């Protein structure tokens with residue numbers, strides 16, 4: 081059976097009550113007819129209530145861009161998985177390089193967050209990827225492998241069931257230099273084999289998507305890549321026409 085394509089919008093630190101009101105209402109009106117897509121919008125925390133209010137009853141799901149690794153308690157400024165779940169969140173981005181770089185998040189921290197998201201029955205969107213220097217040195221697979229192994233070693237491969245891994249090379253984020261479909265496909269197959277190395281691949285059911293300068297022009301080729309189950313979109317997701325174009329392309333493939 082043909083799998084639905086996954087399209088996750090990482091809206092980053094963008095939006096406002098009035099922008100979201102218009103944007104989410106347009107999405108509600110125009111996106112409900114995409115039958116072969118699983119679309120998720122990852123918004124800043126304060127706007128989750130607004131996404132829940134506008135999108136409940138549609139096929140579009142929402143979620144956040146981070147979560148605390150703690151259950152609850154004295155962790156000033158943190159937001160728990162239980163809180164995200166209360167707002168109807170489905171997708172939670174974890175390990176995005178813009179956070180791991182700026183806030184020195186370790187692979188172990190990211191692993192603990194991943195586990196919390198699963199515990200509250202939401203879907204982690206785990207970001208992995210290498211820097212340009214690492215790619216040029218030819219060690220990109222080693223880098224991605226150690227990011228994934230931090231989770232496997234703490235929680236076992238089985239925790240990847242019903243999750244999403246996003247291959248987001250750091251050099252492709254915000255750069256207009258998307259990975260080629262061949263580069264993206266090759267790494268996605270590597271990741272799939274890595275997670276399934278001790279099991280039959282059919283046993284662990286998870287998805288792999290690509291992120292980094294995805295736009296309406298390169299989407300066709302990316303969606304046609306056999307190893308990719310979808311895309312994670314930054315800038316292009318906050319431009320309604322561009323986002324809508326990408327979704328139409330994916331629906332048509």
Ligand code: 13P
Nearest residue numbers: 090253254292293314315
């Ligand atoms: P851009 O699509 O803006 O390059 O951002 C990608 C990204 O960081 C998605 O998580």
